Every structure is written in structure tokens, then in C-alpha cells.
Amino acid sequence: MTTSSNITSSSGAGTAGEPLVRVAEFRTDSRYRLVHFKDAGWKPLAPEEFEPEVRQHFPDLDPHDPVRVRWDDRPWEWPAWHPGEA
16 A cells, blocks of 8 residues: 655654655545654554554654654545445
8 A cells, every 4th residue: 555645754853844744635535534654654554443553653742743753635534444345
């Protein structure tokens, strides 16, 4: 799974404004959103996995911090998914 569009660094490495977590653009062809964790790379996450994963990587980070957690679009929205769908 690749997502090269719109996935660029928003600032220089190590700057205070650099997000620790970045959520890629909303896509309707998957129940997941790609999430980038600084120094760990990209990972597809379902809504119920997002906050626990953020806390695993950054225990003291508030997942709702708009400076340290950046959403490319549609903050806190996840594609619709129903149990039983592939």
C-alpha cells in the first residue's frame, strides 16, 4: 500500500512545530487511515486502534493536540465499514 500523494514533511526535522503523528488523506476504499509516527513510519489503523497506538508510541501525547497530531483532511473521520466486509 503506497500513498505518495500529499505525504511530505511539513517542516524541517526536529523543529518544535513538526507533528509527531500525521494522518493521511481520507479514502473510501478502505476502513483504515494511514498514520505516520515520527521515527517509526506509516501504519494503517482502524478508528479503534488510533488512540492506543498513539499512546504506545508517545505515552504523554494528547491525541487531540492539533499541533503534534496533524490530519491531512477530515479530522477524526474514518471511512464507513461494517462487520463482514473485506
